[in-house]
Amino acid sequence: MTVGIIMLVHTALSRAEQVARHWSAAGCPLVxxxxxSVPAKSFKAFQTALSDLPDIRFSKRHRCEWGTWGLVAASQAAAQTMLEDFPLVRHVYLASGSCLPLRPVQELIDYLADRPQTDFIESATTADVPWTIGGLDSERFTLRFPFSWRKNRYLFDKYVAIQRGLGMxxxxxxxxxxxxxSQWWxxxxxxxxxILDDPERPVYDRYFSKVWIPDESYFQTLARQYSRQIESRSLTLSKFDYQGKPHIFYDDHLQxxxxxxxxxxRKIWPQANRLYDAFLTDAAHAMKRTEPNPSKIDRIFSKAVERRTRGRPGLYMQSRFPAETRENGLTSAQYSVFHGFSALLKISSHGWHGPPVRVSMATFLHPNGPSFPKVRP
Amino acid sequence: MSFVQSYRMRWRRKYAKARSFRKHFGLRPVVDRTALIKPGDVLLFSTLRDEHIRLPYFLNYYRDLGIDHFLIVDNDSTDGSGDYLADQPDVSLWHTSASYKRARFGVDWLNWLQSRYGHGHWTLVVDPDELFVYPFCDTRPIRALTDWLDGSNVRSFGAMLLDMYPKGRLDAVPYRRGQNPIEIASWFDSGNYMIQKNRQYGNLWIQGGPRARAFFPDSPAKAPALNKIPLVKWHRRNAYISSTHMLLPRGLNLTYDEWGGESASGVLLHAKFLDTFTQKAEEEMQRKQHYRASLEYKAYLENIAQTPELWCKWSEKYINWRQLEILGLMSKGNWA
Incomplete structure (x- = not known):
């Protein structure tokens, strides 16, 4: 019994080849x-380059634009091939060309062999998680999305508005x-x-093909129908920014x-040589038999999202110029500086009316925000 | 923005393109290695005059960042800059003896070269005394940044000019060829900057720093602009309008966030204030080829030529980009 790997690739084919060899070396069949969109010439070259590997198949090619049905169709086709051609496969792992195995593949095989009945797929209802990319959560499933969010944002938004307006x-x-x-299961x-042999599948396919970002919901929903044991987490570490794009890992993320x-x-920058060298060759260093713990590195990525969406309070600079009311707190109020009175008037240390001027300055300019001294009438 | 305004902007852009076409006849190719440019290369454009002493460090700094090709206009140098550049394997060089001022301080020349060779590439426009610093520049090549910007559908990247200066007299330590100028000019002003929005073009206008306080103590509004947008995914319809401070179409000027968040941005370390500056100031006053009849050099000679020192007790010593990030002069945005 072994693990079959499905790889969805679209760019950086040389890296994909390198990773494919790594999987294959551990005895994993690949689809x-x-x-x-990969040009025929590069695809041919890629195919030839990998032709020496045993147990490798190339599945029917689809167009995989982000947020569209193509990604699901591609996964279905590849999964079908995997199940038919490799009867010894017990778990199927969906990965992409920019995924990088961090631990020796044998560890993954052992880990899954210890949990033969378990499906690892992050799967939660819209009520459980507050993901609202583009302000849509439950509406992903009740509206239609024939227009591309990336290429036709205007039509996408308008069509959503129309459907909302008409109560469709x-x-x-x-x-x-x-x-x-997560789409990586x-x-x-x-x-x-x-899932693939379900007699109702045409109904589901028709329905999900008009759902928004079906690759994040098709398998996640249907697995709930059939699985005997679901662990609602992905074995693939991936972090998302505030627009739902995956964060990219670079050489400096090695530790x-x-x-x-x-x-x-996922996802690794194709030119992150140090990462590829470290994880694809240096098995001894990576060996560790512990539970995956992605939360250990959450902090820097959640801070990045926070910085991009809320920023530092009171900061005005070249790439943050908040409109009024969007400052997220001010560290200074408007103030006036009066200068030169000593030349005109004699002012006692108790000032004209109210507190001495210097004290007022200190309370106007403060990292925790301005505060105003109480002035007696 | 009304239709009339948009249309006016269109004509300004067309005008800039026409100007750059007209001015390109003054350029004479010296060495043209542009055939070496491959798709996806990051290109650097620069115009210079008599900067031989700075060139070795300048070229190496940007080679280390991962610049693939340099396209340089030599404005009639007499110190051997031209010969030095012509020998470099990754430089294409043009020569001109035309007026720098009448080419709108070099903008027209570079607009033309960028349209011709930069279309579809990320292009970086910097002067030989500007060192580009961006988040993670010590561990990630510039290609990592541009790939990330491409992935985020961002076409331009802002980097504020940060004037660097030495402690003590500007002419106290002579700069040696090949030396990192920041070793000498390692101080900067961390927080005396004024910022406002240019409603017409949409860019931010930043002034301040040592030049505002030392050269223009009584008229800070005349201080030079520090906002810059040096890194742009070039399209042949783009045009720089005023130095690299602003571009058309206006969308390229929106390198900042107005909803409270921080976009990613970098800094151009401006190593202008070395011992070479004092002699340059005298020379440029004669030539009057710089902005507003070399107002800045004039202000320098009037205000601090006697004791040329920019350092003050609030000056900050430069360490690395993380320090600038913490000070709020630049930001990582959501790049992690």
Whole structure:
């Protein structure tokens, strides 16, 4: 019994090849899906380069634009091939060309062999998680999204507004409760073949093909129908920014990735040579039999999101110029400086009216925000 | 923004393009290695005059960041800059003896070269005394930044000019060829900057720093602009309008966030104030080829030429980009 790897690739094919060899060296059968947008010439070269590997297949190619059905169709086709051609595969791991195994593949195989019935797929209802990219959560499942969010934002937004205005709602096919989660899963043969061979599949496929970002909900929802045991987490470490784009890992993340104890990370910058060298060759250093713990490295990524969306209070600078009311706190109020009175008037240390001027300055300019002294009338 | 205003901007852009076309006839190619440029290369554009002493460090600094090709206009140097540059394997060089001022301080020349060779590339426009610093520049090449910007659908990246100066007299320590100028000019002003929005073009206008306080103590509004947008994914329709301070189309000037968050940004370390500055000031006063009849050099000669020192007790010593990030002069944005 072993683990089959599905790889979805679209760019940086030489890195994809390197990682494919790494999986294959550990005895994992591979099914590779290359995006239609990969030019025929590079695809041919890629195929030839990998032709010496045993147990490798290339599945039917689809167009995989972010947030569209193509990604699901590609995964389905590849999974079908995997289940049919490699009967010894018990778990199927969905990965991408920019994924990098952080721990020796044998550890992953052992880990899954110890949990033969478990499906690892992050899967939560919209009520459980507050992901609202583009202000949509439960509406992902009740509206239609024929326009691309990336390429046709105007039409996308308008069509959503029209549907909201008219109160249009799609019926969710009977029996399923929409779940969402990371698109990188690892499912058992049983669960996966139940999903793919379901007599109702055409109904589900038709429904999900108009859902927004179906690759984050198709398998996540249907796995709930069939799985005997779900662990609602992804074995692939991936962090997302405030727009739902994955954060990219670079050479300087090496120690951070080591600390995460995760099996696979995504997404790696193709030219991060140090990362590829360290994790694809240096097995001895990576060996550690512990539970994956992605939360160890959460801090820097959640701080990045915070910085991009809220920024530092009171800061005005070249890349932060908040509109009024969006300052997220001010550290200074408007103030006036009066200068030169000593030349005109004699003012006692108690000032004209109210507190001495110097004290007022100190309370106007303070890192915790301005405060105003109480002035007696 | 009304239709009329948009249309006016369109004509300004067209005018800048036409100007750059007209001015390019004054450029004579010396060495053209542009055939070496590959798709996806990051290109550096610069115009210079008599900067031979700075060039070795300048070129190496940017080679280390991962610049693939340099496209340089030599404005009639007499100190051997031209010969030195012509020998470099990754430099394409043009020569001109035309007026720097009448080419709008070099903008027209570079606009033309960028349209011709920069289309579809990330282009960095810097002077030989400007060192580009961006988040993680000590561990990630510039290509990592531009790939990330591409992935985020961002086409331009701002980097404020940060004037660097030595402690003590500007002419106390002579600069040696090949030396990192920041070893000498290692101090900067951390927080005396004024910022406002240019409603017409949408860019931010930043002034302040040592030049405002030392050269223009009584008229800080005349101090030079420090906002810059040096790194742009170039499209042949783009045009710099005023130095690298602003561009058209206006969308490229929106390198900042107005909803309270921080976009990513960098800094251009401006190592102008070395011992070479004092003699340059005299010379430029004669030539009057700089902005506003070399107002800045004039102000320098009037205000501090006797005791040329910019350092003060609030000056901050430069350590690295993280320090600038903490001080709020630049930001990582959501790049982590």
């Amino acid at each position: 590779i899906h290359a995006d239609v 709602k799609r019926r969710i096919p009977g029996g399923i409760v929409p779940h969402m989660g 690892c499912l058992t043969r049983q669960t996966l073949s139940a 951070l990735l080591r600390r995460s104890d995760c099996f696979v990370a």
